[in-house]
Amino acid sequence: MLRLEKRPSPSAFWQKASPFLAVILTMIAGGIMFWILGKNPVEAIRTIFWDPLFNAQFASYSRPQLLVKAAPLILIAIGLSLGFRAGVWNIGAEGQYIMGAIFGAAAGLAVYPVESRLIFPAMLMAGALGGWLWAMIPAVLKTVFRTNEILVSLLLVYVAQNILAMMALGALRNPDGGGFPGSRNLSQIPAMANPEMVAGTGMHWGVVAAFMAVIAGHVLLQRHLLGFQIKLAGQAPRAARFAGVSPARLVIFCLGVSGLLAGLAGVFEVTGPAGQISIDFASGYGFTAIIVAFLGRLNPVGILFAGLLMALTYIGGELAQFMLSLPSAAIQAFQGMLLFFLLATDILTNYRIRLSQREAA
Amino acid sequence: MTELLRVEGLTKAYPGVVANSDVSFAISEGEVHALLGENGAGKSTLVKMIYGLVRPDSGSMTLRGQPYQPAKPAEARRAGVAMVFQHFSLFEALNVAENVALGMENPPPMRELASRIRAVSEEYGLPLDPARMVGDLSAGERQRVEIIRCLLQDPKLLIMDEPTSVLTPQEVDILFKTLRQISGEGTAILYISHKLEEIRALCDEATILRRGKVVATCIPREQTAREMAELMVGTVLTPPARSGRAKGAVALEVQGLSVASPIPFGTALKEVSFAVRKGEVLGIAGVAGNGQDELLLALSGELKSAPGAVRIDGAEMGNKGPNDRRRAGLVAAPEKRLGHAAAPDMSLVENALLSGVVRRGLAHRGFIDWAAAEAFAREIVQTFDVRTPGVHVAARALSGGNLQKFVVGRELSQSPSVIVINQPTWGVDAAAAAAIRQAILDRAAAGAAVVVISQDLDELLEIADDFAALNGGRLSPTRPVEGLTVDEIGLMMGGTHGMEVAHHGH
Numbered sequence: 043m044l045r046l047e048k049r050p051s052p053s054a055f056w057q058k059a060s061p062f063l064a065v066i067l068t069m070i071a072g073g074i075m076f077w078i079l080g081k082n083p084v085e086a087i088r089t090i091f092w093d094p095l096f097n098a099q100f101a102s103y104s105r106p107q108l109l110v111k112a113a114p115l116i117l118i119a120i121g122l123s124l125g126f127r128a129g130v131w132n133i134g135a136e137g138q139y140i141m142g143a144i145f146g147a148a149a150g151l152a153v154y155p156v157e158s159r160l161i162f163p164a165m166l167m168a169g170a171l172g173g174w175l176w177a178m179i180p181a182v183l184k185t186v187f188r189t190n191e192i193l194v195s196l197l198l199v200y201v202a203q204n205i206l207a208m209m210a211l212g213a214l215r216n217p218d219g220g221g222f223p224g225s226r227n228l229s230q231i232p233a234m235a236n237p238e239m240v241a242g243t244g245m246h247w248g249v250v251a252a253f254m255a256v257i258a259g260h261v262l263l264q265r266h267l268l269g270f271q272i273k274l275a276g277q278a279p280r281a282a283r284f285a286g287v288s289p290a291r292l293v294i295f296c297l298g299v300s301g302l303l304a305g306l307a308g309v310f311e312v313t314g315p316a317g318q319i320s321i322d323f324a325s326g327y328g329f330t331a332i333i334v335a336f337l338g339r340l341n342p343v344g345i346l347f348a349g350l351l352m353a354l355t356y357i358g359g360e361l362a363q364f365m366l367s368l369p370s371a372a373i374q375a376f377q378g379m380l381l382f383f384l385l386a387t388d389i390l391t392n393y394r395i396r397l398s399q400r401e402a403a
Numbered sequence: 404m405t406e407l408l409r410v411e412g413l414t415k416a417y418p419g420v421v422a423n424s425d426v427s428f429a430i431s432e433g434e435v436h437a438l439l440g441e442n443g444a445g446k447s448t449l450v451k452m453i454y455g456l457v458r459p460d461s462g463s464m465t466l467r468g469q470p471y472q473p474a475k476p477a478e479a480r481r482a483g484v485a486m487v488f489q490h491f492s493l494f495e496a497l498n499v500a501e502n503v504a505l506g507m508e509n510p511p512p513m514r515e516l517a518s519r520i521r522a523v524s525e526e527y528g529l530p531l532d533p534a535r536m537v538g539d540l541s542a543g544e545r546q547r548v549e550i551i552r553c554l555l556q557d558p559k560l561l562i563m564d565e566p567t568s569v570l571t572p573q574e575v576d577i578l579f580k581t582l583r584q585i586s587g588e589g590t591a592i593l594y595i596s597h598k599l600e601e602i603r604a605l606c607d608e609a610t611i612l613r614r615g616k617v618v619a620t621c622i623p624r625e626q627t628a629r630e631m632a633e634l635m636v637g638t639v640l641t642p643p644a645r646s647g648r649a650k651g652a653v654a655l656e657v658q659g660l661s662v663a664s665p666i667p668f669g670t671a672l673k674e675v676s677f678a679v680r681k682g683e684v685l686g687i688a689g690v691a692g693n694g695q696d697e698l699l700l701a702l703s704g705e706l707k708s709a710p711g712a713v714r715i716d717g718a719e720m721g722n723k724g725p726n727d728r729r730r731a732g733l734v735a736a737p738e739k740r741l742g743h744a745a746a747p748d749m750s751l752v753e754n755a756l757l758s759g760v761v762r763r764g765l766a767h768r769g770f771i772d773w774a775a776a777e778a779f780a781r782e783i784v785q786t787f788d789v790r791t792p793g794v795h796v797a798a799r800a801l802s803g804g805n806l807q808k809f810v811v812g813r814e815l816s817q818s819p820s821v822i823v824i825n826q827p828t829w830g831v832d833a834a835a836a837a838a839i840r841q842a843i844l845d846r847a848a849a850g851a852a853v854v855v856i857s858q859d860l861d862e863l864l865e866i867a868d869d870f871a872a873l874n875g876g877r878l879s880p881t882r883p884v885e886g887l888t889v890d891e892i893g894l895m896m897g898g899t900h901g902m903e904v905a906h907h908g909h
Contacts, residue, residue, distance in 0.1 A: 050800040052748060265773075267766045270756065278746040283705045284737060285757045286726035392748075 046393040056390040061337060061344065063390075064383040065351070071383070072376045081366050089365055090358030090376070104357045106244030110315050111356050114139070114307040116252040116349035118331035120259045121300030123340040127263075128272040129279065130296040134180065134195030135304040136328025137202035138173035142305025143312040144209050145172025147225055147319045150234040151214060154226070161233040166309050173305015174298055176202065181297035185290040191297065203324055210321045225319040228312060236314035248310030252349070255303060259342035272296065304328060330356075333381045355380070407432045407591045408453070408471070408560055413462035415448050421615050422448035425462070428610045428617065430560065435582065435592045437602040437623060439635055440612035441832050446595050449612070450562050453593070454486045455479035467559075477508065483559035487549045487566060495538035502537055503552045523554050527581045542569035542690055550581070561585065562593045567601060568858060569691050572893035579605050597635070598861075599628035613637055636833045651681030653717075654852035655702075655733070655821045660712040660721070662701055670694040670876040672701060677871060677881050679852040681820070684843070685881065686867025687856045689896055694876040695856045696738065699825040702854065703735035704728040715821055729761040732820035736811050738829060738856075740803065744810040747799035751791065754798050755780035755813055762817040779816070787812030788838065804831040811839050815846055822846060825856040840866050860892060872896040 069091075073083030094104040118135045125132045132138075146169030150161055180194035209215075214225040228234040239245045263269035275282040275292050283289070307327065316323055334352050338345030359373035409429040415422045423445045430436045440446045451457040453464065455473030464471040466482055473479035476486075493502050500517045504510035511519070517533040524531040529547045537545060546569060553561055563582070567575045582605065586592050596602055602609055603623045611619040611634045619634045660675040672694050679685045689695055700706035702713065704725035712721035715731040725735075737743045745754045756776040760766050765776045780794040787808045791801055798806060811827055827843065828836035844866055847853045856873075857863050863870060864884055871881045874897035882895075 051797040265770050267760065267769045267771055270753070270771060274746055274749070274753075274757065277748050278742050280739070280743045281746045281757065284703065284725060284735075284743055286704070286724050286729070286761075288724070 045396045046389070047396050048393055049391075052391050053394075056387075057339065060387040060390055061339060061348070061384060064337075064380065064387045067383040067387070068376070068380045071379050075372065075375065075379075076368065079368065079372060081368060086362055086366055086368065089362045090355060090373075092358075093361055093365075094354060094357040100361060102242070104361065106238070106242055107357050108350060108353050109244035109249050110246070111353035112349040113246070113249040113252040114311055114327045115331050115334045115352055116345055117248065117255050117307040117310075118300070118304045118328055119334040119338065119345045119349060120252075120255040120342055121303035122331055123259070123335040123338070123342070123345060124262075124272055125296035125300050126276075126335055127340050128275045128292050128296050130293050131192045132177065132180070132195050132297055132300045133192050133332065134177070134197075134199045134202075134328070135300060135331055136324060136326065137195070137199035138176045138301040138304035139308040139311075139328045140199075140202040140206050140324050141176040142169035142173035142308030143316075143323060144206060144214070144308075144319060145169050145305065146309030147214060147228060147312050148209075150228060150231070150313070151225060154231070157233045159233070162236070162313070165234060165313065166306060169305045169309030170302045171305070173301040173303070173308060175301070176305070177297040177301020178294075181294050184297075185293050191293070195297075199328070206319070206323060207321050210319050210323070214319050216318075223321055227317045229314055229317040234313055236310055238314075246310065246314045248307065248314060251306060251310065253346075256342045256346045259345075263342065268295070304331075330377075333377065336381060337384055352377070352380075405432050406430075407434075407467060409465045410449075410453070411463045411465075413449065413452060413459045413464070415452060415457060415459050423452070423459070424615045426612070426615070426617055427462075428620065430591045430593060432559070432591055433586050433589045434608060435586050435594055435606045437606035437609035438593060438595045438612065439597065439599075439602060439609050439631065441597060441635055444612040444635075445615040446612055447564070448615075450486065450564065450593065450595060453479070453560075454484060454562060480508070480556055480558075483557075484562065485553035485556055485558035485560070486562040487546065487553055487564065489564040489566075489568065491545050491549055493537045493545055493548060496536070498534055498536050499531060499540075499548050500533035502548055503533075503555065506552045507555070519555060520551055523551055527551075527554065527584055528577065529581055542692055543571070543574045546570070546578075554585070558590060560591045560593060562595070564595045565597075566594075567596070567598060571690055571896040572860075572889050575601070599623075599631050602631070603628060611635055632833075650683050651850060653678045654681045654715065655679045655854065656714040656717075657702075658712055658714070660701055660708055662697065662706055662708045664694075664697045664876075665700070665706060666696060669697060672697050673876045675701075675876075675878040677878060679821070679854055679869075681850045681852050682847055683869065684847050684853040684855060684867045685869045685871065686863030686884070687854060687871050687873060687878070688860055688863055688892065689856075689858070689873035691858055693873045693897070694878075695825055695858075695873060697876070698873065698878075699735060699737055699823060699856060702733070702823045703737070704733075725758075726761050729758070729817075733823065734758070734762070734814040734817050734819040734821070735823040736814045736825065736827065738825040740806045740810055741799060745798040745806060748797050750780075750797060751784065751789075751794040751801075751809065752777045752780045754809070755783060755794075759813055759817060762819070783809055783812040783816055786816065787842070788835075804835050807831050808835055808839065811842070815842055819846070819851055822851050822853045823856075824854070826859075827855060827857065828859070828862060836862075860889075870895075 069087050073087055076086040077083040093100055095101055118139060122132055122135055146165040149168035150165040153161060176198060179198060180191040183189040183194055184191045210223045216224060216226045236247050271282065271287045274285055275287055312319060330352060334345060334348045338348035355377055362368045363370055363373060407430050411427050413423050413426045426449055438446050448457060452459050455476045455478055471482060473482065500513060500520055503520060504516055510516060520533040529551060531547050531551060537548065546566060566578060570578060582592055594606055606623050609621050609623045610617055613635060656678045658676050661673055663671045670693055677685060701708055704723055708721040710719040710722045714720060715728060715733050718731060720728055720731060741747045746757065756765050759779055763779050765772050765779065777794060783789065784791060784794060789809045790805050827839050843853055855863065855867060867884050869881045870884045870887055872879045872895035879895040
C-alpha cells in the first residue's frame with residue numbers, strides 16, 4: 043500500500059525538483075488528452091513547447107511574444123506571491139490590472155495632445171495608484187469588517203470589467219474614432235507609448251519592471267524583516283503575532299503591493315502591446331498569474347521561469363490551435379493540468395511516499 | 404486476590420526509538436496499580452497496547468487466564484478494559500448524556516441512559532447532571548463524564564492516564580475516594596502518573612518504567628517519594644540552588660487587567676492585579692483553562708489592554724505590542740511550542756530571529772543580519788544543551804523537550820528585565836526540567852522579575868517566592884510561598900469548583 047510519511051524537515055531537493063516533475067507529468071497527461079482528441083501527441087507537445095522558439099517559420103514572430111506575454115504575468119505574480127505566502131488571498135489581480143490600465147490611460151489622455159517626457163511616468167504612477175486603490179477595497183473590508191478577501195477581490199474583477207466596457211464606450215472613447223468603441227491608440231502617441239526597445243526581442247518597459255520586481259521580491263524575502271514576517275504569518279499565524287507582526291498591516295501591505303504591481307502591468311500593456319482601452323482589453327493575465335505564482339513555488343526567481351513557461355504554453359497553445367486545430371478548451375485544460383500536477387507533486391516536499399504493508403489494525 | 408491481567412515481555416519499537424522493551428507486570432482484581440515514569444518512559448505506549456490502540460511487536464498478555472490480544476479498543480472494552488484519557492474526547496456542543504451515548508456500542512434510549520448516569524454518579528459520589536452541556540463544564544466535571552462513561556460498561560480494569568493534571572487538590576481528594584470505592588468493588592485500576600505523593604496515597608503497588616524498561620517494582624507506601632523519584636529518573640536529584648536575592652523595585656505591575664479571550668471557549672481575564680519586583684519569582688497556579696493562556700498573551704503584548712493595566716518599570720505598556728514590550732525589557736515564552744513560540748517549518752536560525760531580533764539587534768534598518776541570527780541560534784543550542792543535528796533543521800524536527808529548551812533559552816538569552824513563562828518544563832525530562840528551573844532562578848538572581856505560570860504545583864513551590872492562583876479568569880491575592888499549605892493552595896485554585904460531593908456513607 044502507498045503511504046505518506048511526513049519528513050522531519052522539508053526536502054530541499056523536492057522543493058526545487060517538483061516543478062520539473064510537474065511539467066513532465068503535464069506533458070504525459072496532456073499528450074494522452076491530445077491523443078484521445080485524435081491528434082499526434084508528440085506533434086502537439088512539440089508545437090506547444092518547441093515550435094514557438096525554434097521553428098524556422100514561426101519563431102521570428104512568436105519568440106518576441108514570449109517576453110511580451112511573460113512580463114505582465116511575472117509582474118503580477120510577484121505581487122500575488124507575497125500575499126499567498128502570508129495567507130492573504132488576492133484572487134482579483136485581473137480587476138486591479140484593468141483598473142491600472144484605465145487609470146494610466148485616463149491620466150495620459152487627460153492631457154492629450156500635450157507632449158512631455160513626464161507624461162509616461164505620470165501614467166505609470168496613475169496606473170499603480172489605480173491598481174492599489176482597487177486592492178484597498180478588499181484590504182480595508184477585511185481589516186475592518188473581516189470580510190473574506192477572496193470573494194471581495196474576485197467579485198471586484200467583474201465590476202472592473204464593466205467599468206472597462208463603460209470607459210471604452212464612454213469617457214475614454216476615441217473622439218476621432220468614428221464612434222467605434224475603444225480609446226485612442228496610446229502606442230502611437232509618442233509621449234504615452236511603451237514601445238519595443240530592441241526590434242525583434244519583445245523587450246519593453248514592462249519587461250524591465252518585471253525583472254526589477256523579481257530582484258526586489260528576492261531581496262525582500264531573503265534579506266528583509268518584512269519578508270520574514272510575511273513567511274512567518276503564512277506558516278504560523280500565532281507565532282507571527284508573538285513575533286509582533288500586525289495581521290492588519292500585513293493584509294494592507296500584501297494587497298497593496300499586489301494591486302500596485304498589477305496596476306503597473308495594466309499600464310504597460312495598454313500603452314504597449316494592447317495599445318488602447320477596448321472592451322476586450324482584459325485577457326486573463328490576472329488569473330493566469332495565480333498559476334504562475336504557484337508554479338514558481340511563490341519564489342521570485344521561480345516565478346521568473348514559471349512566467350516564461352506559462353507564456354510559452356500560451357503562444358504554443360495558440361500555435362497548436364492554428365496548426366493542429368486543437369480546441370482552445372484543450373489548451374486551457376492543458377494549463378489546468380500544469381497547476382494540478384504542481385500542487386500534487388508539492389506534497390513530496392514535506393512527505394515521502396513509502397511502499398509498505400498495511401499495519402495490522 | 405486473583406490475578407486479573409498479566410503482561411509478559413511486551414516490546415514495541417518505533418523508528419528510531421524503542422518505546423517498550425520486554426515489559427512484564429501483573430495486576431490483581433481490585434488492585435490499584437501505579438505505572439510510574441518520566442515523560443517518554445513508555446507509559447503511554449504500554450497502556451495503548453493494553454487498550455488495543457497499539458499492537459505489540461512481541462510479548463503476550465493474559466486476562467483472567469485467557470490469552471488477550473485486543474486488535475482495537477472496542478475489543479478491549481468488550482473484554483472489560485476501560486480507559487480515561489488525559490485529553491478528553493468530548494463534544495462541547497452536546498450534553499453529558501449525548502456524549503456518553505456516543506462512546507457506547509449500543510446506547511440505550513436517551514431517557515434510560517440519563518437515569519443510569521444519574522444512578523451511577525450518585526453511587527460513586529460523582530454528581531453530574533446528564534442534561535448539562537459539556538461546553539459549560541469545568542475540567543474536573545468533564546473528567547467525570549469520561550469516568551462515568553467507563554463505569555457504565557462495568558469494567559474489570561480501569562486505566563487512568565494522568566487524571567489529576569486537571570484537578571485542584573480538593574478535587575483530587577474526591578477522585579481518590581471514588582477510585583478507592585471502585586477498587587473496593589473488585590475493579591482493578593491501572594493508574595498512570597509521575598506525581599509521587601499521589602501514588603503513595605492511592606496505589607497498592609507500583610511498576611516503575613525508565614526508557615521503556617521496567618526498572619523496579621515497589622509498594623509505594625513503604626517508599627519515600629524521594630526514593631521513587633530516584634528510581635524513576637535513575638540519578639540522584641539535586642533541587643535547584645536558590646541564592647539569597649536582593650529584591651529591588653517593582654519591575655512588572657499589573658493593575659485591574661480585564662480582557663476578553665481571543666480563544667474560542669476561552670476564559671476572559673477579570674480585574675487581574677499583581678506586582679513583581681526585581682529578583683523575585685511569582686508563581687501562578689491554576690487548573691488548565693482558567694485564564695493562563697490569556698494572561699500570557701496579555702503580558703507578552705499579543706493581547707492589548709488598557710494602557711495602565713500593564714506597566715514595565717513604571718511605563719504604561721498595556722496598549723503596546725510585543726516588540727515594544729521587548730524593547731522595554733520583557734520576554735515571554737508561551738506554553739504552545741510549535742506554532743506559537745516557534746514556527747514548525749522554519750529553521751532554528753529563523754526561530755532564533757523570531758523573537759530575538761529586537762533585543763539582540765539581529766536586523767539593521769529592516770535588513771536581517773543572518774550571520775548574527777545564526778550565531779545567536781548556536782549560542783542558545785550550546786548554552787542550553789539543545790540536542791539537534793544543527794541550527795538549520797526545522798523546529799518541528801526537534802523533540803518536545805529539546806524545543807522547549809531552545810524556546811526558553813532563546814528568551815532567557817536576551818538579558819531581560821521581566822520574564823514571563825507559561826509551563827516552562829511541560830513535557831521535558833527531569834534533568835532538562837531541573838536545568839530550565841535553574842536558568843530561571845539564575846536570571847532572577849541577576850535581577851530579573853519573573854512570572855512563572857504552571858500547572859505543576861511542585862515546580863511552583865520549588866522556584867517561586869510568591870504564589871497566586873488563577874480561577875475562572877480571576878487571580879487570587881498574592882501570598883508568600885513560605886508557610887503555604889496544600890489546602891490553602893487548593894482553595895486559591897478554586898477548591899472543588901462548587902462541586903461538593905456526597906461521599907457520605909462510604
